[in-house]
Amino acid sequence: MKLKTAILTTLLGVAAFSTWAELTLVAPEIPPAPLLYRAEAPKHEIDAAKELAVYLKRISGAEFSAAVVPETLPERAILIGIFDETLDQGLRADGFAIKTVGQRLYISGRNPGLSYGVYEVLELLGCRFWSRNEESIPTAATITLPEIDLKSQSPFTLHDIMSREASAIPRKLRMTGVENFTGGHTMQPMLKAYSGEHPEILPLNKKTAERKFNNLHYCYLAPGIAEALAVELEKVVAARKGALDFPIYFAGMGDWYGGMCQCPECEAVYEEESWTDPDGRVKPGYSATLIRMFNQVAAILEPKYPGIKIGTFAYMSLEAPPAKTIPAANVHIRVPRLRHCTVHAAEECDKNGSFRRNLERWCEIAPNRVYIWDYGVNYSNFLYPFPCINSIAENIRYYHRLGVRGVMIQGNYVTTGGDLVVLRNYLWSKLLWKPELETETILDEFFTGYYGPAAATMRTYVEALEAAVRTPDMIHADEFVKNGSYLKPPARTQLTELRQRALEAAGEAEPYKRRVLEATAGMEILAIDNSGSFKEVEGQLVKESAEAPTWQRALEAAGNCRDSGCNEWNNGRSYWLRLITNQGGxxxxxxxxxxxxxxxxxxxxxxxxxxxxxxxxxxxxxxxxxxxxxxxxxxxxxxxxxxxxxxxxxxxxxxxxxxxxxxxxxxxxxxxxxxxxxxxxxxxxxxxxxxxxxxxxxxxxxxxxxxxxxxxxxxxxxxxxxxxxxxxxxxxxxxxxxxxxxxxxxxxxxxxxxxxxxxxxxxxxxxxxxxxxxxxxxxxxxxxxxxxxxxxxxxxxxxxxxxxxxxxxxxxxxxxxxxx
Ligand SMILES: [Zn+2]
Ligand SMILES: [Zn+2]
CATH class of the missing domain: 2.70.98.10 (Beta-galactosidase; Chain A, domain 5)
Structure with a gap:
């Protein structure tokens, strides 16, 4: 890619630039601008300067280097870190400011925002960071920047994709926000020891008339439970050296449905706080007991640690909000969107209606304190083509409109790879930073840059995959759907043909051919990932159900899987061995x-x-x-x-x-x-x-x-x-x-x-x-x-x-x- 073209392309969409080419970073007759950091610069500022130097050298071939700023600030320089406190004023630590002043370029921000600023500059220069092992870096002897004055940060304090591919390049995809939760399904272990001495906090099972530990819930109304949880959370506060700004001291329920306490007190509250959503769905007030307990915990901890944030899950049985109880001002709610419809957006289909109503109410009763845990993958097989690209993109915008504070999307967190993982991470990370961007604009750029000669056919492939669950009929599927059942035979035929066309378009051109093979490996796996009896044909075992031998296809698909395992429970190796040994040969x-x-x-x-x-x-x-x-x-x-x-x-x-x-x-x-x-x-x-x-x-x-x-x-x-x-x-x-x-x-x-x-x-x-x-x-x-x-x-x-x-x-x- 020629640099000039890159800048032109980039500029068309960026209104912040008013005039042209004010700043020359390097040119054949002009030496590289020095990259400078403060004498007292912390490590992340030095690292950011060095990283920019490496890439500027890759673009221009010129010897860029990073150094401590001299006493007299040079007229022409790239200044990295906090040189001017006013530049990043009003931004969080994950935001950044970029400003040109004459022949000086300021990249200003804290940690991790500063590094995001460095990658923003590189993107303005035409660099593209696709995946953990792929990026496009243009080459040009002259690097210039127009006048820039921009500030940028995500509207979300958490903007993360939990995927092995994304977490390999967290800075390039801007995955690190400023808030974090101190735990997940941690409430059961936290209170287990206490429950041994105080069985009254254990959930009652009406059938057996016993209070018994069940790894899911406690009796949240039991006397003493709020005090006990406060004690446990205080231990975490101490472990975090009393930090109050960023951590949300968290205790969440266990990981499945059911198991709620059935004591008369709890059941009375479920009844009393039963909530009828605006569409008429009646939901028991399970979460009311939990939130009442958390409000008590909040009241205990707030005077000791003013400004402390505590949090819990509204998950599975607890997803619906209570009718009356309102979370206290320092109680934060994390809502996972599990077991609804993943292939359609929250606002797109009725299968997501209940979740949508629940979330909207949580946002009303806990404004600016609701966090989403979304799921953007098929957990029964990470490789099966799974049309959730648009649904998650739309969800990100929907969460933003609702005022959701943080979003985390869980993908293939077990192994690298997964269906269209590079595309998903690229698109979603851009939207997590700027939900107002158009999906089309991001996709145009992605397909052109990533698939080269196969861009148009791969675009059609992805569009056909997305259409497969929308036309002629809406087909709903959640993140645990089995056997790729949402892809009906006509869609499979169409996608297989489009895969072939994309491969023809890529020809032998690399890296495009490999990228098409990787992106469509799921179609191959869907076609051959089955077992059955064999017939022997010309010295080979061939599946009774197959027209031709499949073992070479299996080997090739395994080679194009980016090392992905099939699901949460299998690593890449065991899965691919099984896939291959299932083919005969x-x-x-x-x-x-x-x-x-x-x-x-x-x-x-x-x-x-x-x-x-x-x-x-x-x-x-x-x-x-x-x-x-x-x-x-x-x-x-x-x-x-x-x-x-x-x-x-x-x-x-x-x-x-x-x-x-x-x-x-x-x-x-x-x-x-x-x-x-x-x-x-x-x-x-x-x-x-x-x-x-x-x-x-x-x-x-x-x-x-x-x-x-x-x-x-x-x-x-x-x-x-x-x-x-x-x-x-x-x-x-x-x-x-x-x-x-x-x-x-x-x-x-x-x-x-x-x-x-x-x-x-x-x-x-x-x-x-x-x-x-x-x-x-x-x-x-x-x-x-x-x-x-x-x-x-x-x-x-x-x-x-x-x-x-x-x-x-x-x-x-x-x-x-x-x-x-
Ligand atoms: Zn109870
Ligand atoms: Zn649906």
Missing amino acids: PVHHLQSGGVKATVAPLMHGQLRQVEYNGKPLFNTSAEPLECGSHFTGQVLRGGPIPMQLTGEPTATTLKMQYHLKAGEWRHNSIQNAWQEVAIDDNGAVTVTLSASQRAQLGGGLHLSTSYRAAGDISTMAIVCRTPDGEWQEVTLAREPDQGRQKSRGDIGSVEGASAIRLTLPQQEITVTDTYDLAEITAITVLHEKAKKRLVVTVGAKLPQNIQGTEPQVIFRRTLQAEKQ
């Missing part, structure tokens, strides 16, 4: 005489099938990770492991190594583990797993094998070899139900057994499966009659430390069949 056949073995390296090196004279031993019809599972990958930490061939397979041997590289995978993706499958002259099939000291072994091992076993169990002789070397019959008895898990069938086990022999009438063979493992705990046999299978599970302990770089055998198993 190449299979290899070994044969010797009448014995044939089939191995699927990508599916954790699974010995997928063994056939004797054409009769298959294993049950492979079920879910891929349940069937005939000779996991060896399971031995390695991280669960199922894709393997790759090493060397050329022969007719009777196949060697593999655990090895996978996917995108920006920062985890240890190469381990020294090897697996070999071989058939000897006697038809015995042997699987050997070796590892060296770099292998990350899991502690325990459960190797499961599912044998085809139709018919009467009494005809299937099942014996195990005990530690004494004797063969002992395995007695099966009905497995008991375990809570919600119903009995799967008949089960039995032999402690310490090292081999199992099964007679399978269907195959007319007897198979002996021998395990050579250091410490076998037991062999367990489960007969699932309905599924026509016998599942044999070997439990063992694994060696924790493997010395040396040479492969050492971790386990070996041998399957030997004889005709019955």
